[in-house]
Amino acid sequence: MSSLLKLIQNENMKIYYRIGTWVMVILLLIAVIGMGIFVKTTSDENDNWQVAVQTDIKRLQAQKEKTESFKFMNEEVLKSYDRQIEIKEYRLANNIPPLPADSFWGFINESSNLTSFVTLFTIVIAAGMVASEFSWGTIKLLLIRPVSRSKILLSKYLSTLLFAFSLLAVLFLSSALTGGLLFGFDSVSQPHLTYTDGAVKEVGMLQNMIGIYGLNSVDLVILSTFAFMMSSVFRSSSLAIGLSIFLMFIGPQISNLLRNYEWSKYILFANTNLRQYIDGIPFMEGMTMTFSISVLIGYFVIFVSLSWLAFTKRDVTA
Amino acid sequence: MMRKNEPIVQIKNLSKKINNKTIIDDLSFELFPGEVYGFLGPNGAGKTTTIRMMVGLMEATKGQVFIKGQSIQKDFKNAIAEVGGIVENPEMYKFLSGYKNLVHYSRMVKGVSKERIDQVVQLVGLENRIHEKVKNYSLGMRQRLGLAQALLHSPSLLILDEPTNGLDPSGIHEIRNYLRKIAHEDGVSVLVSSHLLSEMEMMCDRIAIIQNGKLIDVQTVDDFVGRDLQVKGRFTVVPVDKAKTILETAYQDKKIEVKEDIIALDIEKEDVPAVVSLLVKNDIRIYSVQANAMTLEEKFLEVTGGNQIV
Numbered sequence A: 001m002s003s004l005l006k007l008i009q010n011e012n013m014k015i016y017y018r019i020g021t022w023v024m025v026i027l028l029l030i031a032v033i034g035m036g037i038f039v040k041t042t043s044d045e046n047d048n049w050q051v052a053v054q055t056d057i058k059r060l061q062a063q064k065e066k067t068e069s070f071k072f073m074n075e076e077v078l079k080s081y082d083r084q085i086e087i088k089e090y091r092l093a094n095n096i097p098p099l100p101a102d103s104f105w106g107f108i109n110e111s112s113n114l115t116s117f118v119t120l121f122t123i124v125i126a127a128g129m130v131a132s133e134f135s136w137g138t139i140k141l142l143l144i145r146p147v148s149r150s151k152i153l154l155s156k157y158l159s160t161l162l163f164a165f166s167l168l169a170v171l172f173l174s175s176a177l178t179g180g181l182l183f184g185f186d187s188v189s190q191p192h193l194t195y196t197d198g199a200v201k202e203v204g205m206l207q208n209m210i211g212i213y214g215l216n217s218v219d220l221v222i223l224s225t226f227a228f229m230m231s232s233v234f235r236s237s238s239l240a241i242g243l244s245i246f247l248m249f250i251g252p253q254i255s256n257l258l259r260n261y262e263w264s265k266y267i268l269f270a271n272t273n274l275r276q277y278i279d280g281i282p283f284m285e286g287m288t289m290t291f292s293i294s295v296l297i298g299y300f301v302i303f304v305s306l307s308w309l310a311f312t313k314r315d316v317t318a
Numbered sequence B: 001m002m003r004k005n006e007p008i009v010q011i012k013n014l015s016k017k018i019n020n021k022t023i024i025d026d027l028s029f030e031l032f033p034g035e036v037y038g039f040l041g042p043n044g045a046g047k048t049t050t051i052r053m054m055v056g057l058m059e060a061t062k063g064q065v066f067i068k069g070q071s072i073q074k075d076f077k078n079a080i081a082e083v084g085g086i087v088e089n090p091e092m093y094k095f096l097s098g099y100k101n102l103v104h105y106s107r108m109v110k111g112v113s114k115e116r117i118d119q120v121v122q123l124v125g126l127e128n129r130i131h132e133k134v135k136n137y138s139l140g141m142r143q144r145l146g147l148a149q150a151l152l153h154s155p156s157l158l159i160l161d162e163p164t165n166g167l168d169p170s171g172i173h174e175i176r177n178y179l180r181k182i183a184h185e186d187g188v189s190v191l192v193s194s195h196l197l198s199e200m201e202m203m204c205d206r207i208a209i210i211q212n213g214k215l216i217d218v219q220t221v222d223d224f225v226g227r228d229l230q231v232k233g234r235f236t237v238v239p240v241d242k243a244k245t246i247l248e249t250a251y252q253d254k255k256i257e258v259k260e261d262i263i264a265l266d267i268e269k270e271d272v273p274a275v276v277s278l279l280v281k282n283d284i285r286i287y288s289v290q291a292n293a294m295t296l297e298e299k300f301l302e303v304t305g306g307n308q309i310v
């Protein structure tokens, strides 16, 4: 066990002693601060939120009626309208204003979209994890130690995940700090409204944010694992980065295009966004959270097995 | 030379095929404690491939490698724990300092203290530059750092693929002396590969010649360059044609060359008087006789067929 920790220590040393890693961290910080400044300068003062919410409700009702008149309407879409309307009515009834982007929690919520940067940077690290050792030639010295290849691979994988979650923590903390400094901490104690089991409920905002980050990290973990697998299988970091980023951007579009085919629900990208089951519309009627999680686990097992086979069974000719 | 009975390394019928091409063909040899074993062969002979199989980087197609009696294939961790090595170039993490590189490898074995790291650094003479990033190192300094990481855990077998590549003459001298010292004094077995013949001659106790993946010959260095074995005989004689015919009849398996009035053939030193008396008996006038021991280089070229050496 302690030998695994030492291996992870080694991998971390190799990640954090490279300038490229710190460039990525700084880019992430710049993105958060930039976003803060953008929100600050573009937000307009609107002190009568009740009026705004009422207009929103009217707009949603109109859209709902329009949808109902369609022949092939989707039940899920209607339900989604109902949920939104009910939450907004709850706001009016209980005097809970919605969170604008220029508030503490509002900004954190807004900047959680920057997890795609975290995913991008983690892909770059994951793609180099195995492949770089081959291109540096250091793999030959790494593998002639009294440590099994499986353990070395595991330490590399865990270090990748550690990097991913550290970057996620950097995103959260820098967003909180930027949000607080730019917009004040006034809204800190405000609750978040969710719609569960047919009723509107109040939950803590922190809990809600952790939920959002948790769901975002599903995408993060699965794409990083994919990049890690590519790295191990092809022993080329550029190929691993290229393919993973290509899939990250194109994957969701492709699965949307194939939505009419029943089997498309098994595509990885139809399942990575678990928020679709919480406050969105499922990719396909009949898909559930359990289904998506099972599909994700399936992909995960395949990625990990391929990485392992490629790393432990093949000759090292670098 | 010290030679205890138990070999440190046993290679048994090792073969490697890649894409149906036989790269290593039925190699068998043993290394004993306290000897420096040279692996000599032209480019592409299969030296590095053999080393890769010995350290488990490549799977052997056939055959076995035992290190201190433990199979590298079946008992990798125990077998490799006895080995320190460099395979091809000493490639290190360039963005880390030399010292951090050593710390990195020390974390992968048990029982390497900070003191041991400092000791090894001193041993390879890098103490002034060890905290600099490896990307600023010269090739020779990297070679030294490579040796340092191989020695870190005090292995019983040191495998070095072309260790003197890139070293200056004094560095070569140092390493050569050091390798001989740890072999002869501490009983470490050292396997060095090279195609630098003069190098091997000075460094090794035994030399194995490998060509096209086959082990052609294993000899102790003394035998190899031994004065009492093969010599290049040169006889200045008149008439040269008659002498050639006589010698061709007497030594049918030898290659006999004639250049002007000199007749040359490779023979055992012991046979020189016999050749002389044979020529005298047949009324050949002999003006001079030369019998020079073959250099290792000549021997090597003879064994490998020449030309392919770099």
Ligand SMILES: Nc1ncnc2c1ncn2[C@@H]1O[C@H](COP(=O)(O)OP(=O)(O)OP(=O)(O)O)[C@@H](O)[C@H]1O
Pocket: A317, B018, B023, B041, B042, B043, B044, B045, B046, B047, B048, B049, B050, B195
């Ligand atoms: N991965 C590989 N795929 C195919 N052929 C290979 C591979 N690795 C080595 N070879 C071939 O095996 C033979 C032996 O190569 P090896 O590197 O072991 O030679 P070497 O004796 O170390 O040569 P050098 O003195 O140049 O270092 C060469 O003919 C080489 O082309």
Ligand SMILES: [Mg+2]
Pocket: B047, B048, B049, B088, B161
């Ligand atoms: Mg070689």
